[in-house]
Amino acid sequence: MRVDGRENNQLREISFDLNFIKHPEGSVLISVGDTKVICNASVEDRVPPFMRGEGKGWITAEYSMLPRATEQRTIRESSKGKVTGRTMEIQRLIGRSLRSVVNLEELGERTIWIDCDVIQADGGTRTASISGAYVAMVIALSKLVNQKKVKSLPITDFLAATSVGIIDTHGEILDLNYIEDSKAAVDMNIIMTGSGQLVEVQGTGEEATFSRSQLNELLDLGEHGIKEIVSIQKEVLNGLGIEVKISEGGK
Amino acid sequence: MRVDGRENNQLREISFDLNFIKHPEGSVLISVGDTKVICNASVEDRVPPFMRGEGKGWITAEYSMLPRATEQRTIRESSKGKVTGRTMEIQRLIGRSLRSVVNLEELGERTIWIDCDVIQADGGTRTASISGAYVAMVIALSKLVNQKKVKSLPITDFLAATSVGIIDTHGEILDLNYIEDSKAAVDMNIIMTGSGQLVEVQGTGEEATFSRSQLNELLDLGEHGIKEIVSIQKEVLNGLGIEVKISEGGK
């Protein structure tokens, strides 16, 4: 059994605390075990300069951690005067993933700003951010529909993410917490749609390598976990009266 | 009556959500009406270079707002690559105020890092930060006492803060929310100890001036409000079994 008593293919407990902050158009506190991320979606009625006049919208994301989200206090990026490489990598990943299930033409010349602020970290903050940001974004978009600014929800599919990895003592496992993550020989983030299409696969062996068959086992585990997260997202959004229609053949 | 139905000398509802984040030595979510600030206190076993070898401790504070804590999204300071003047002014104020009720010699060569992260803003974020940070700091210090690293709580008094101001339609009022704050002709932050000693008075008339008698009325209102906040702090800390002893004659 794993350090917290889970099976290898078992997710941590997931919850979505809706309307967590009052100002944003969409606001969700996602908890994945002890990892807690505030995901806020803000609607801006214009797009960045490089996209103006194309009639398309844009989704962009920012990610940050409170200094004491971690076991040891980390220095604020604002104090350092620059954003680290890790933060930039995660921000680009979140934005890119969300854009893969949004119909940007239907969105029109608007930007959805996604802010993922980790207030408590216990592994898997980037994948939790994506699963939570998806829900915050859909809530914000559904307000645009209610305000008749957008005809119908410009969403083509569900989207969720999880981590998988290999640790010497357990083999392939799903949804690593911090202790597992720090021992993992191989670490992989998987982002999939509700229809089971891959959006992003990032597998890394820092001090190790992995075979094609191990890769396949990791992908199976990830697919299993993401299906479960998507079913919770569906339930949560339905509770708000929001229904996401899957486009045939995806985007 | 005021915009939210309060009397001129009435505080908004205040609550302290204890142990809000699991990692910090002290962690409090303070809510003052719709203003919500996560106040985390971290203990570090050394002091900044300019204080080494003096046998004294140090208290330092950082303050930040989530981009969507406000009605309109604000740009992250980490993206801008620098901390604004307003943030620096608030950080210096929080640190200075807390140090006025801590016996730094008894603390020993340790730094208490205070992180105040505003997740939702509705006026008075700097004074809420101080009232909340005080509680988080005392909890962190009491752990040092429990661990026998410090003999007794190196605290000389309670400490709380509130804002007062003058708006044309109501005269002098206590604990301004955002709407009131944006209409105020005079805006004052008052920080006091539990014994009623002043720690900091910052009164500003941006587009107006004020007389000595108006100043006195504002100070009376502030003193009234701070007494109430201190009594809540006392109750909350007692609930954790922590008792703050007031030094005769203050610090």
Added chain:
Amino acid sequence: MRVDGRENNQLREISFDLNFIKHPEGSVLISVGDTKVICNASVEDRVPPFMRGEGKGWITAEYSMLPRATEQRTIRESSKGKVTGRTMEIQRLIGRSLRSVVNLEELGERTIWIDCDVIQADGGTRTASISGAYVAMVIALSKLVNQKKVKSLPITDFLAATSVGIIDTHGEILDLNYIEDSKAAVDMNIIMTGSGQLVEVQGTGEEATFSRSQLNELLDLGEHGIKEIVSIQKEVLNGLGIEVKISEGGK
């Protein structure tokens, strides 16, 4: 008697060296004892982007010290690549204070840039900057009147500033020099108009607190000192043929 032979309620010698630099529209070297600040006022025929089209003017201030204005050489902020929190706090204070006695509508869409450069420091540099900047600003504004760009001097009152404080050996004292400032338990900056209205009160007890009655004594001392500075300002401006009319009821 104080370290430099003054009474507790006695200012240091103050002088205004007019037209110190030839290029600015208003230029004054203020000396307050050994504290010397070049105060230059520049007129720009436009306002910052956030104010355009409102038909109002703006006053903004920058403050700096030469590296060797101080006993020990300090590093230039340009070399560090950023402005310190202390500098930003002072810049905001100077600008805010000056705006409180300017009729920004009458000024029209113009910016007055105030540059306060401390060339020699001996305590009280921020209050000297304000008293000197007021004179430089009025000179620059009177040129706008002479050029018929502005109908009449858009000034509602005189404005001056001083520091007061409490030191253990002397109690409450007026206009602290550097030695006194470094020993003060309580430090307060007071900014007032010529009519005796308060514009800004900033009282701080870093390692100490203060009572309401001490606050009142400090305010009395400050009021006494500011009246004297204002009478010198009046004389100096009259010498240039400039008369400031006080608006009934202030701004």
Added chain:
Amino acid sequence: MRVDGRENNQLREISFDLNFIKHPEGSVLISVGDTKVICNASVEDRVPPFMRGEGKGWITAEYSMLPRATEQRTIRESSKGKVTGRTMEIQRLIGRSLRSVVNLEELGERTIWIDCDVIQADGGTRTASISGAYVAMVIALSKLVNQKKVKSLPITDFLAATSVGIIDTHGEILDLNYIEDSKAAVDMNIIMTGSGQLVEVQGTGEEATFSRSQLNELLDLGEHGIKEIVSIQKEVLNGLGIEVKISEGGK
């Protein structure tokens, strides 16, 4: 046929220009079609502060493009005063990949700095950087062996990288040039050892998603290409009298 006449599973012409720059311990100009990257390896006799005293070495990488490596001139990162997110992501990827085939204990407390400077870009600059940096690094390490500073080549395997992708008109293709890359619906970078173990898999569908079977076809193509690159690396290193021994079971 593809835009440059290649088959879907055909690499562009690859060459390694050895000892391209005279100062570095290892220096290679790798050309992959029209993509040209100077890969320099520098040996430093110490490790970064966070690793001191552990008896292990470190490999770190920096990546940059000349402003006119691209069709349109891009602004220098030194002029902008910061490194972009894309650059940081690539630098981290190169360093991480190289470390996966180096025995850091055998290297001892030394840092190998890898500098990949793209002088001409036509797609696949990050994968070309990795394939070229591997050769530069091995040359530098073999000098340490010749100087008896290291007992034997602290290398556990070959390492090479290539890109694969899906474009609507051709399906899955190997080693995308810039035109193909800008049309690709799915883009994947694959890094493998000479023994066929995966080191890193990064697959991204910006405006599209992909299925498990498409992923498998892409991995097959990548494996095919990397085998060919490794055989060229082997030949080139043998030409210098350097033989890389594969560790049983990898690192």
Added chain:
Amino acid sequence: MRVDGRENNQLREISFDLNFIKHPEGSVLISVGDTKVICNASVEDRVPPFMRGEGKGWITAEYSMLPRATEQRTIRESSKGKVTGRTMEIQRLIGRSLRSVVNLEELGERTIWIDCDVIQADGGTRTASISGAYVAMVIALSKLVNQKKVKSLPITDFLAATSVGIIDTHGEILDLNYIEDSKAAVDMNIIMTGSGQLVEVQGTGEEATFSRSQLNELLDLGEHGIKEIVSIQKEVLNGLGIEVKISEGGK
């Protein structure tokens, strides 16, 4: 004889590798002994804001070194987040020199960006950059003529640069390599036109001074070397069918 066997008045071997990079409008790799600089010229169809509407063009230059162009690896300026004083001085020198032989009115509202990237350094990188950048710029300008965007080559003269200096053991010498440069008591950069007019003279005695007669000998040496470089430039450009006509009386 000098360290590399040259006479005091002898240049190192110089070569121009044309069309070194495929994207830029003009691209040259200049080699002066072991000093190698990629000089790229890019044409942009607009001028910087401060020049708009004047009907004139602009020439601007950037200069950089690869980290391992030097014997010891140097830190990238992009990593440091700022450009050093030395780099800025060189960039300004290159741009200013090139502008002295370009007819900016005939160029029209266009900017020529010159990028000089030193890939291998052995002394004299700034003067090699100028001699190489001149050729790259002329090639780029001749394309504008071929495209009928500019009537005739807007060039008034040839331009080349070299260094001269004084070393104790040899007296005045021409074209210093790195070893000589590091021993030189006096170091001078001379930039001249093909007609023998001076464009820039920068003579420096860091730990020494020099007399008027020494200055004259250095100028003679420089003139001699520059004539030789200009004759190579002429040959190289003629090989491309480009002929530079000298304006009577210079610019």
Added chain:
Amino acid sequence: MRVDGRENNQLREISFDLNFIKHPEGSVLISVGDTKVICNASVEDRVPPFMRGEGKGWITAEYSMLPRATEQRTIRESSKGKVTGRTMEIQRLIGRSLRSVVNLEELGERTIWIDCDVIQADGGTRTASISGAYVAMVIALSKLVNQKKVKSLPITDFLAATSVGIIDTHGEILDLNYIEDSKAAVDMNIIMTGSGQLVEVQGTGEEATFSRSQLNELLDLGEHGIKEIVSIQKEVLNGLGIEVKISEGGK
């Protein structure tokens, strides 16, 4: 006659206001016509890291302009967050020039910080800075002699600087003011010792070139002006009882 009535070979009026600021070890306000620069010399009892343990001292300089030293207000470099290329070029020039007449071994492991702050600019600020900084530096060094920290004045010669240039209407002229400087076709800064040795020659033709004979006339003019400045420096230093002994053969 020139715009201000001078002959072509005539300097503007020069004065040295000694002990201008009270804190620095040496402080001079130099006025060259309407150009006014505060030159402060500070002694620090250590050298920069790269020089430690060599038993030698160091001279380093910083240069800045007040925002309104110029006709139009310029933005502070501290606000821009970086020092411009022009400033760095001047700082390096001042430091390098001063070092050419200081015996750094006799100085011992000390740094002399030179701060040149231009409070009013009318052309020639960098050469005025050098002539003024020399005097401030000698005063600071003579204090080290008086304190017996240094045996004798570690100065080998006098040092002064001036500008010369060519303007169409007047030909070669000495000591250009701002109006002349902005019209000059050729601009040259000359730095010489009291014995007439050259320390630095920087001649530039931005929009023009110049012949060897013009260069010679400019050097003659400069030598004439510098002799006059040196005689004033000598007088001023003698007035303080400081005598500079010229080393035979210079440094």
